[in-house]
Amino acid sequence: MSSRTRVPDELHETVVSRLARLGQRYTTNRKSLVAMLWAEGRPMTLPEMLEADAALAQSSAYRNLVVLEEAQVLHRLVTTGPFACWELAEDLTGHHHHHLICRSCGVVEDFTASPDLERLLGKAVGQAGSAAGFVAEDHRLDLLGTCNNCR
Amino acid sequence: MSSRTRVPDELHETVVSRLARLGQRYTTNRKSLVAMLWAEGRPMTLPEMLEADAALAQSSAYRNLVVLEEAQVLHRLVTTGPFACWELAEDLTGHHHHHLICRSCGVVEDFTASPDLERLLGKAVGQAGSAAGFVAEDHRLDLLGTCNNCR
DNA sequence: CTAAGATTGAGGATCATTCTCAAAAAGGTC
DNA sequence: GACCTTTTTGAGAATGATCCTCAATCTTAG
Numbered sequence: 321m322s323s324r325t326r327v328p329d330e331l332h333e334t335v336v337s338r339l340a341r342l343g344q345r346y347t348t349n350r351k352s353l354v355a356m357l358w359a360e361g362r363p364m365t366l367p368e369m370l371e372a373d374a375a376l377a378q379s380s381a382y383r384n385l386v387v388l389e390e391a392q393v394l395h396r397l398v399t400t401g402p403f404a405c406w407e408l409a410e411d412l413t414g415h416h417h418h419h420l421i422c423r424s425c426g427v428v429e430d431f432t433a434s435p436d437l438e439r440l441l442g443k444a445v446g447q448a449g450s451a452a453g454f455v456a457e458d459h460r461l462d463l464l465g466t467c468n469n470c471r
Numbered sequence: 472m473s474s475r476t477r478v479p480d481e482l483h484e485t486v487v488s489r490l491a492r493l494g495q496r497y498t499t500n501r502k503s504l505v506a507m508l509w510a511e512g513r514p515m516t517l518p519e520m521l522e523a524d525a526a527l528a529q530s531s532a533y534r535n536l537v538v539l540e541e542a543q544v545l546h547r548l549v550t551t552g553p554f555a556c557w558e559l560a561e562d563l564t565g566h567h568h569h570h571l572i573c574r575s576c577g578v579v580e581d582f583t584a585s586p587d588l589e590r591l592l593g594k595a596v597g598q599a600g601s602a603a604g605f606v607a608e609d610h611r612l613d614l615l616g617t618c619n620n621c622r
Numbered sequence: 623c624t625a626a627g628a629t630t631g632a633g634g635a636t637c638a639t640t641c642t643c644a645a646a647a648a649g650g651t652c
Numbered sequence: 653g654a655c656c657t658t659t660t661t662g663a664g665a666a667t668g669a670t671c672c673t674c675a676a677t678c679t680t681a682g
Contacts (some may be wrong), residue, residue: 345679347629366669377631382670384629398549402669420605429603437595440588445614452580453619454571462611463596468604496648498660517638528662533639535660553638 327351327358331412338391350384352376354393357408363419363428365403401426418460422467431463478502478509482563489542501535503527505544508559514570514579516554552577569611573618582614 335354336346356372357364366385370376385406388394393412397405397419405428410416416438417430433441441459448456486505487497507523508515517536521527536557539545544563548556548570556579561567567589568581584592592610599607 343628345628347679349630379632379671380630383631383672386671396551398551400547400549404670420599420603420607422605423608429605431599431605433595434591434598437588437591440585440591441612444584444588444612445616447585448571448582448614448616452571453622454573454580454582454614454616455622456571456614456616457574458615460613460615461592461595463599463605463607464609464611465596465599465605465607471604471606494659496659498648500661530640530663531661534641534662537640555638 325359327355331358334412335388335391335393338393339387342387342391344387344391347384349376349380350388353381353384353388353406354408357394357406362430363397363405363407365399365401365405367403397428399426399428419462420467421462421464422470423464424466424470427467427469429467433461476510478506482509485563486542486544489544490538493538493542495538495542498535500527500531501539504532504535504539504557505559508545508557513581514548514556514558516550516552516556518554548579550577550579570613571618572613572615573621574615575617575621578618578620580618584612 331354332346335350339346339350352373352375353369356369360372364372366378366381369381370378385394385396389396389406392409394406395409397407399405399421400423415430415432417432420429420431421427441461445456445459448454482505483497486501490497490501503524503526504520507520511523515523517529517532520532521529536545536547540547540557543560545557546560548558550556550572551574566581566583568583571580571582573579592612596607596610599605
């Protein structure tokens with residue numbers, strides 16, 4: 321539980337400029353979402369966000385998540401559960417990572433792969449072109465298992 | 472496009488016995504779904520299945536996909552797109568694989584990782600326990616890019 | 623301060639998926 | 653083959669996460 325308290329100025333500035341590129345403002349609601357994800361340090365679903373900040377309106381939250389996603393500030397994860405899951409974009413946190421997903425409760429935690437593994441993943445991305453003309457650009461790795469709480 | 476024509480007897484028998492474990496029959500509709508996925512050789516969404524076999528009723532198809540998933544005959548993928556995606560369970564095809572996902576059209580193709588990469592993935596699964604008490608049991612790897620059609 | 627434009631939020635609309643239930647089909651038994 | 657029991661089917665309704673609408677409110681520029 322890496323509970324961080326304040327969004328660094330540098331991150332703040334980057335978010336401002338990415339939103340500005342799309343002609344969007346960094347409003348109070350949007351700041352709340354970014355600050356919450358920063359503080360939590362792991363991907364969150366919409367119900368989690370609404371619970372964490374009762375002042376958020378559901379429709380505005382959804383809309384702002386989409387705006388922040390389009391601005392490449394947030395990234396939407398694909399999950400097994402019924403809810404989508406958002407995290408800060410990797411290039412904002414400077415922390416390339418993958419996910420540990422609990423099969424029991426669905427919680428998602430971050431996980432850093434070994435340099436060896438990352439190197440091979442990069443290689444796999446480069447080589448995938450051989451298969452049926454597919455050009456790979458990126459990779460996504462999840463480890464599935466059981467979290468500390470559910471054991 | 473690896474279009475295979477007939478489901479092997481061995482696969483057929485395995486499906487029968489897995490359904491039997493749950494007290495379920497291998498009905499005509501369920502055979503259609505399995506045969507279709509076998510013939511197609513890649514994960515398919517529900518609309519794709521309905522288009523491939525106009526005789527399928529939507530509600531029955533959804534229900535049978537769930538039954539086949541519970542029997543561990545099929546596996547449901549998580550995707551970015553609006554539709555879920557199903558494939559034959561890995562241990563039925565005897566073919567451990569990952570996925571190439573086209574960011575443009577969403578099509579999913581199979582992809583076999585190198586032995587080196589698989590070895591490191593297995594190692595990562597084993598080591599993940601160190602992180603916050605998480606016990607990993609399995610891994611999921613997707614390569615994201617552009618398919619042959621969309622280029 | 624004011625006008626123009628962006629954002630908000632309550633509620634409604636959408637749509638993939640699941641559920642309901644009456645009709646049809648499949649087994650088992652004689 | 654006919655009969656009974658249980659499962660499966662499929663058309664349509666219900667559910668629920670997400671997205672849209674629009675009048676009210678807030679921001680920013682001038």
